[in-house]
Amino acid sequence: MSDDNLIIYEEEIEKIDSILARMLKGAEAKCALLVDKDGHLITRQGFTHSLDTTALAALLAGSFASTKEIARLVGESEFSVLFHQGKKDHIHMSLVGDRSIMVVIFDDRTTIGMVRLYAKEASSELGKVFMALKGKSQKQGPGLTDEFAASAGDKLDDIFQD
Amino acid sequence: MVSINYASREVICKIVYYGPGLSGKTTNLLYVHKKVPQNSRGKMISLATEADRTLYFDFLPINIGSINGFAAKFQLYTVPGQVYYNATRKLVLRGVDGLVFVADSQADKMDENIESLTNLKENLEEYGYNIDDLPIVIQYNKRDLPGILSVEELDAKLNPHAWKSFEGEAVNGRGVFDTLKMIIKLVLEKAKGASRSTSATPKETPKPAPESPTAAEKPHEPEVATPPPPVEQTEAAQSPPEPAPVRETAYDAESPPQQPEQPSLEHNAVKLESATPPVLPQETPAGQQSGPEATGVTASRPFPGSTGKIARRERRITVSDFQPASREDEMSSIPKGLSEDTAPTDHDDIAGMPSPKMAPSTRVTRKKRGFFKRLFGIK
Missing domain, CATH: 3.40.50.300 (P-loop containing nucleotide triphosphate hydrolases)
Incomplete structure (x- = not known):
């Protein structure tokens, strides 16, 4: 819970971004998002300008979570890959480590096979990054300071006015 | 958490x-x-x-x-x-x-x-x-x-x-x-x-946030860190999102003036509203910030704008890190009349990856026309 905060540092994001960029280049996909299972967007690469990525992250994580329950009902622990096929654009989701989901959005310029191939490779690389991050977070500890909570209180009064 | x-x-x-x-x-x-x-x-x-x-x-x-x-x-x-x-x-x-x-x-x-x-x-x-x-x-x-x-x-x-x-x-x-x-x-x-x-001080001290770009400006931000899009991809990327499923309801009371029929919030039955562009321009990807945003951090950015990405990152990720102006650009620059043989085909140097030549989008299929005509000697 709160003791288990997800903390990501720039160094890791750079690694993650470069893995995602390489995967996008190889698979010729449009964009990739890395979302944690709680619905928070971690990072993204590619053409995400036309997307509301915040909402997308929440919905995709919800979608992934619901398939986990479906998996349990059929005797699986979790489905590791999910694929939504559309008319033009398609979405490939795969599990990364134990708490993140890699989402690749692609169109007909490439194929599901290519995306799967590169996504699998990227997923295992990202898994390693997250493993390293886990150790690091525990070592360093998160960084919400006292002032943060105090200044937030002031901001709230400004924004939440009846 | x-x-x-x-x-x-x-x-x-x-x-x-x-x-x-x-x-x-x-x-x-x-x-x-x-x-x-x-x-x-x-x-x-x-x-x-x-x-x-x-x-x-x-x-x-x-x-x-x-x-x-x-x-x-x-x-x-x-x-x-x-x-x-x-x-x-x-x-x-x-x-x-x-x-x-x-x-x-x-x-x-x-x-x-x-x-x-x-x-x-x-x-x-x-x-x-x-x-x-x-x-x-x-x-x-x-x-x-x-x-x-x-x-x-x-x-x-x-x-x-x-x-x-x-x-x-x-x-x-x-x-x-x-x-x-x-x-x-x-x-x-x-x-x-x-x-x-105590131990988790951020690597950089936050910079003062400049005035965020207006909603109208944001879609035109230059993209330094993104791959050069092929023409058709750009269009696809900039088109409004597909209509949402019927059951997904988007509430948007103060959306742009191009939606004059906007119902009030109390009647929360607006269906398919997300077919219109989102109220605010989309977040600029964390790794792709550029132009005015790259220098600023977060304060007055309209939601869901992501926090400003630090300029340091912008230097690291350059256009050359991404897909080079390679296949699509080259292919599109070839006059249509040219055959496959004259088109550059060697792309094996892309980041040491196996060539994605097999992707249907780039494969130039050569159709063998007139097989029967040649077989029977018909002119």
Whole structure:
């Protein structure tokens, strides 16, 4: 819970971004998002300008979570890959480590096979990054300071006015 | 858990509104959506049934602005209240940082309140959370209705943990912001308590945030860090999103003037509204910030703008890191009349990857025409 905060540092994001960029280049996909299972967007690469990525992250994580329950009902622990096929654009989701989901959005310029191939490779690389991050977070500890909570209180009064 | 992203300089917390069916959870969110300034909130998404009962969850992201260089973002969720939606209700609780329990003050709804509260405890326990450790605020809603219990009675039955409680009339907004402010405060207190902040100073000191670009300007931002898009891809990327499924309802009271038929929030039955572009321009990807945004951080960026990416990153990721102006550009530069043989085909040098030549989009198929004509010698 709160003791288990997800903390990501720039160094890791750079690694993650470069893995995602390489995967996008190889698979010729449009964009990739890395979302944690709680619905928070971690990072993204590619053409995400036309997307509301915040909402997308929440919905995709919800979608992934619901398939986990479906998996349990059929005797699986979790489905590791999910694929939504559309008319033009398609979405490939795969599990990364134990708490993140890699989402690749692609169109007909490439194929599901290519995306799967590169996504699998990227997923295992990202898994390693997250493993390293886990150790690091525990070592360093998160960084919400006292002032943060105090200044937030002031901001709230400004924004939440009846 | 609170998500802290040092790269995009964001702190994201998840707050869930829980409670029995028809107690006013979605109404709370609708009021927040209506009253919070447009630049502080994102689009509200409601996965609801045809009768506007929440099916999976409602989602409203709000951004209270930059604090110490970090954008403080809160994601508000509601759960479906009906008993038989417990499976989905439980899913929404995953990773929750704070809870608002919206109770119905009417005397005849007390059993439902108690049942929902018991269910909340069970669901939290399944995730390994302890209800005593979680910041929780209770809202006694529907105080405007007849046949309600007094706050003391409600406290006695529903609030043995002595959580902070507020009276509410979510329909007209009474108590909504008080509840929300309190839960945000408790969540941040809790996150701070959990943190051992001494060692975790960010790598860069936050820069003052410049005035954010206006909504109209943002789509035209130059993209330094993105691959040079082929023409057709650019069009696809910039077109408005596909219409959402019917059951996904987007609430958007103050959307741009091109939607004059915008209904009011009280009639929350706007379907397919997300076919229109989102209220605000989309977030610029954390790794792709450029132009005016690259220099600034977060403060006045309209939601859901991501926090400003530091200029240092911009230097590292350059156009050359991405797809070189390779295949598509080369292919598009070839006059249509040229055969495949004259087109450059050697792309094996791309980042040491196996050549993706087999992708159908790039394969130039040579059709063998006139096979029978040649076979039979027909001119």
